[in-house]
Amino acid sequence: MSTELKPDFCQTGNLTAGNRLQSIDVVSVQSTEDRANALTSGHRACQGCGEALGARMAIDKVMELSKNKVHVVNATGCLEVFTTPFPETSWNVPWLHSLFGNAPAVATGVQAALKAKGMEDVTVIAQGGDGSTVDIGFGCLSGMFERNDDVLYICYDNEAYMNTGVQRSGATPPTARTATTPLSGPHPGNNFGQGKNVPKIAMAHGIAYVATATIANVRDLEAKVAKAMSMKGARYLHIHVPCPLGWGSLPKDTIKLARLAVESGLYPLFEGEHGEITGVTKIRKKVPVDEYLKLQRRFVHLFKKGADTEDLAGVQAIADAHIKYYGLLDDGEK
Amino acid sequence: MAFTLPYAITLEVGSSLENKTGDWRTERPVYLDRLPPCNIECPAGENIQAWLGLTQEGKYQEAWEEILDNNPLPSVHGRVCYHPCEDGCNRKQMENPVSIHAIERFLGDQALKNNWVVSKQADTGKHVLVVGAGPGGLSAAYHLCKMGHKVTVVESKAAPGGMMRYGIPEYRLPRDILDAEVKRIEDMGVTFKYNTRIDNLAATMKADGYDAAFLAVGAHLARKLEMPSDDSVNITDAVTYLNDIEANDSKPQLGKKVAVYGGGNTAIDVARSALRLGAEEVTVIYRGPQDKMPAHLFEIEEALEEGIKIAALRTITEYKGGNIIVEVNEMDADQRPQATGKTETIAADAVVYALGQLVDSSLLSDCDGIVENDNVIEVGQQMMTGMDGVFAGGDMIPSARTVTTAVGHGKKAARYITAYLKGETYTPAEKHETASFDKLNTWYYEEENMRQQPVLDLDKRKSTFGEVLGDLDEANAKYEAIRCMSCGNCFECDNCYTVCPDNAIIKLGRGNRFQINYDYCKGCGMCVEECPCGSMLMEPEEL
Ligand SMILES: Cc1cc2nc3c(=O)[nH]c(=O)nc-3n(C[C@H](O)[C@H](O)[C@H](O)COP(=O)(O)OP(=O)(O)OC[C@H]3O[C@@H](n4cnc5c(N)ncnc54)[C@H](O)[C@@H]3O)c2cc1C
Numbered sequence: 055m056s057t058e059l060k061p062d063f064c065q066t067g068n069l070t071a072g073n074r075l076q077s078i079d080v081v082s083v084q085s086t087e088d089r090a091n092a093l094t095s096g097h098r099a100c101q102g103c104g105e106a107l108g109a110r111m112a113i114d115k116v117m118e119l120s121k122n123k124v125h126v127v128n129a130t131g132c133l134e135v136f137t138t139p140f141p142e143t144s145w146n147v148p149w150l151h152s153l154f155g156n157a158p159a160v161a162t163g164v165q166a167a168l169k170a171k172g173m174e175d176v177t178v179i180a181q182g183g184d185g186s187t188v189d190i191g192f193g194c195l196s197g198m199f200e201r202n203d204d205v206l207y208i209c210y211d212n213e214a215y216m217n218t219g220v221q222r223s224g225a226t227p228p229t230a231r232t233a234t235t236p237l238s239g240p241h242p243g244n245n246f247g248q249g250k251n252v253p254k255i256a257m258a259h260g261i262a263y264v265a266t267a268t269i270a271n272v273r274d275l276e277a278k279v280a281k282a283m284s285m286k287g288a289r290y291l292h293i294h295v296p297c298p299l300g301w302g303s304l305p306k307d308t309i310k311l312a313r314l315a316v317e318s319g320l321y322p323l324f325e326g327e328h329g330e331i332t333g334v335t336k337i338r339k340k341v342p343v344d345e346y347l348k349l350q351r352r353f354v355h356l357f358k359k360g361a362d363t364e365d366l367a368g369v370q371a372i373a374d375a376h377i378k379y380y381g382l383l384d385d386g387e388k
Numbered sequence: 389m390a391f392t393l394p395y396a397i398t399l400e401v402g403s404s405l406e407n408k409t410g411d412w413r414t415e416r417p418v419y420l421d422r423l424p425p426c427n428i429e430c431p432a433g434e435n436i437q438a439w440l441g442l443t444q445e446g447k448y449q450e451a452w453e454e455i456l457d458n459n460p461l462p463s464v465h466g467r468v469c470y471h472p473c474e475d476g477c478n479r480k481q482m483e484n485p486v487s488i489h490a491i492e493r494f495l496g497d498q499a500l501k502n503n504w505v506v507s508k509q510a511d512t513g514k515h516v517l518v519v520g521a522g523p524g525g526l527s528a529a530y531h532l533c534k535m536g537h538k539v540t541v542v543e544s545k546a547a548p549g550g551m552m553r554y555g556i557p558e559y560r561l562p563r564d565i566l567d568a569e570v571k572r573i574e575d576m577g578v579t580f581k582y583n584t585r586i587d588n589l590a591a592t593m594k595a596d597g598y599d600a601a602f603l604a605v606g607a608h609l610a611r612k613l614e615m616p617s618d619d620s621v622n623i624t625d626a627v628t629y630l631n632d633i634e635a636n637d638s639k640p641q642l643g644k645k646v647a648v649y650g651g652g653n654t655a656i657d658v659a660r661s662a663l664r665l666g667a668e669e670v671t672v673i674y675r676g677p678q679d680k681m682p683a684h685l686f687e688i689e690e691a692l693e694e695g696i697k698i699a700a701l702r703t704i705t706e707y708k709g710g711n712i713i714v715e716v717n718e719m720d721a722d723q724r725p726q727a728t729g730k731t732e733t734i735a736a737d738a739v740v741y742a743l744g745q746l747v748d749s750s751l752l753s754d755c756d757g758i759v760e761n762d763n764v765i766e767v768g769q770q771m772m773t774g775m776d777g778v779f780a781g782g783d784m785i786p787s788a789r790t791v792t793t794a795v796g797h798g799k800k801a802a803r804y805i806t807a808y809l810k811g812e813t814y815t816p817a818e819k820h821e822t823a824s825f826d827k828l829n830t831w832y833y834e835e836e837n838m839r840q841q842p843v844l845d846l847d848k849r850k851s852t853f854g855e856v857l858g859d860l861d862e863a864n865a866k867y868e869a870i871r872c873m874s875c876g877n878c879f880e881c882d883n884c885y886t887v888c889p890d891n892a893i894i895k896l897g898r899g900n901r902f903q904i905n906y907d908y909c910k911g912c913g914m915c916v917e918e919c920p921c922g923s924m925l926m927e928p929e930e931l
Pocket residue numbers: 468469470519520521522523524525542543544545548549550551552555556557584585586587604605606607608630653654657751781782783784788789790791792794
């Protein structure tokens with residue numbers, strides 16, 4: 055029996071944010087006392103908001119690596135509204151809001167202005183919800199990618215237009231109930247076969263770096279921010295952020311849902327450079343999609359008596375396809 | 389206002405910290421320490437999770453001191469305790485339990501190597517008599533001494549340990565380990581009087597002016613059986629045989645073919661000892677089925693490996709012509725062995741009865757108020773017998789009859805005796821709620837298998853009393869300790885601090901855990917949900 059102890063060996067491996075048995079170099083920034091708290095307390099996000107958490111996780115890592123030289127441009131949406139009711143702000147970072155659809159373009163401008171002033175050491179972040187990213191701001195985003203502007207764009211995907219009352223977006227999953235995809239007809243909720251996979255579309259632009267991340271795996275998320283920060287040009291990070299209000303889930307289940315999305319295969323974690331996939335984060339304990347869906351009222355109709363089992367099977371098929379396409383399971387695992 | 393606001397701006401920029409979102413809360417998260425199942429199961433009441441936590445950090449001496457708060461004999465326990473803690477361990481429901489006993493042994497042995505000692509409290513001027521230097525007596529003496537009392541232990545045998553020396557064979561408990569742990573108690577200032585039997589407790593207490601007494605005389609009288617015999621098979625009992633192995637220079641020889649009658653741990657110890665002393669064929673005869681033997685499975689397995697035979701479902705009926713006549717039993721519908729009338733013979737030079745032990749309570753014959761029931765002495769809630777100032781524990785009172793139970797009794801009694809001597813009543817602290825498996829969020833634990841202790845070569849096991857189980861080295865001991873999930877007690881994984889969307893958890897720095905800032909906590913409960921070890925709880929807010 056080997057007697058060597060791996061450095062930083064602990065009972066929770068890299069699964070928890072930190073661990074008192076691990077050296078400070080391997081734990082997440084979130085787990086340290088001196089994290090920036092770029093998004094401070096007192097914001098108006100709902101109880102258990104995944105978006106508020108995702109934004110703090112991402113921007114704190116940016117703050118650490120840029121030594122606080124950051125400028126953030128925010129699209130309209132919950133993240134903007136709940137942090138900045140005039141005249142208060144929750145941001146401990148220079149922050150600018152313009153419109154719902156133009157954050158990537160504004161960020162391009164900010165970057166150009168900084169360059170003109172010789173302040174190229176300032177990191178420029180643009181961020182927004184899925185509505186602003188995959189739908190209304192999509193033209194600006196694609197342009198920013200094409201021009202390869204030196205901006206890191208972060209999308210906080212809660213799978214609908216939450217700030218205006220849960221309308222469907224191009225990121226809303228099939229079968230989900232939203233205000234605009236009601237429970238009617240033989241296949242209630244959002245349609246199959248529509249919507250956009252923006253991480254893949256970003257890859258198709260051939261930009262320097264594209265990655266998907268989750269608030270359920272902060273070390274993975276921070277590693278991806280760090281990777282993005284080590285590069286120049288247009289970069290894209292897509293973070294899955296459960297929304298208790300819009301999804302009809304319990305506030306305490308936010309992290310759990312983010313985790314189940316990954317473990318079911320519905321939300322694949324991958325990264326890519328210049329259009330090529332360079333890595334995936336494997337599923338650790340595979341679960342059927344039911345485990346994820348059942349915790350959310352927006353999918354409640356899938357489990358009602360007499361529900362069309364095709365719909366549930368369709369969602370499972372999406373997960374299975376992801377698992378196959380990205381190779382999310384270790385060899386031999388089913 | 390100190391400066392003029394820009395055009396069209398009516399209010400100064402402020403921070404959202406002005407907005408105390410704690411008002412939204414209907415439930416509040418709180419930290420708590422739940423009682424881990426290992427701690428609950430330990431008869432000595434060790435705070436296992438705490439000393440495993442210290443071991444994880446490499447703080448071996450502090451870990452050992454934490455054990456010593458409850459148990460003065462960790463090296464012994466790491467070897468002979470039946471470790472019920474591991475049966476309770478939540479890890480068992482993941483892959484296999486933490487090898488708690490092996491880590492306890494490691495820490496105990498570190499202490500012996502490095503001569504670690506514990507401090508004691510100021511002298512109280514009280515003098516307590518302890519009768520019997522078995523685990524019960526040793527534990528009471530240690531705790532009483534630590535609490536500042538003068539303690540005299542009176543023991544009828546020539547050396548300390550009780551059944552740990554005159555029962556448990558050396559291949560399970562090397563005597564230098566036992567001696568060293570007892571010596572540490574002696575060095576604290578406890579007086580030991582060997583070869584001195586107390587025949588009349590009341591008289592001794594009066595004559596020598598003791599303020600209180602703790603009795604742990606054990607159960608040393610072997611249960612006997614009457615059987616038709618032509619004297620062709622020698623008959624002895626486990627207590628005598630094991631005692632003779634320890635006490636006599638010339639080891640007892642039972643012949644080439646030895647039978648042991650009984651199915652408990654003592655029977656197995658006798659069988660394995662006989663094998664080591666040269667018997668060529670050793671058979672354990674038990675009236676029930678093998679899987680119902682009261683001996684622990686691992687001991688039965690070790691015995692079988694060494695070549696011991698087990699004749700289960702057999703009852704001895706007679707000794708004739710160098711044979712044991714046994715009747716074959718069958719299990720009836722109620723799962724009880726019933727005689728079939730069919731007989732068999734087992735050739736034997738000797739048979740050893742291992743049928744249990746009785747308490748010799750003759751020293752109490754002159755004591756008023758003592759209640760003896762079913763051959764054990766009754767004690768009250770405070771571990772006091774019917775006689776004022778006389779407390780008792782270990783095998784002589786109703787108990788599980790293990791070393792660890794006796795040590796637990798010794799500790800408890802010491803606390804009650806101390807209170808008694810001050811004219812007070814000791815009330816144990818209320819127990820925290822259990823950190824049961826369902827309180828954990830096991831997603832966060834990596835699966836890691838238990839590290840096994842090395843085992844002595846089979847050849848050596850059959851012919852010598854060398855210790856069968858070996859040590860975990862430091863790395864393996866630490867690895868095992870790190871497998872502990874710290875059930876119910878924060879181990880600082882930083883999850884609560886990290887998952888709070890409202891930054892309402894304050895990290896107080898490593899070693900100092902966390903605090904909740906209720907000004908901003910909205911009461912979502914994510915921290916509680918994502919706490920791996922179940923050391924948080926949601927409580928309804930007063931509305
Ligand atoms: C063979 C065998 C193996 C065992 N193995 C294990 C094991 O692996 N693990 C485990 O947990 N338990 C084991 N046990 C049980 C365990 O040894 C006992 O439960 C435990 O020792 C009881 O402790 P005690 O202090 O009550 O009494 P004892 O250990 O029996 O000690 C009592 C002491 O009091 C002395 N004494 C008695 N009367 C007087 C008197 N009148 N005056 C002065 N001194 C007196 C005796 O000489 C003895 O030294 C085993 C028992 C046996 C017999």
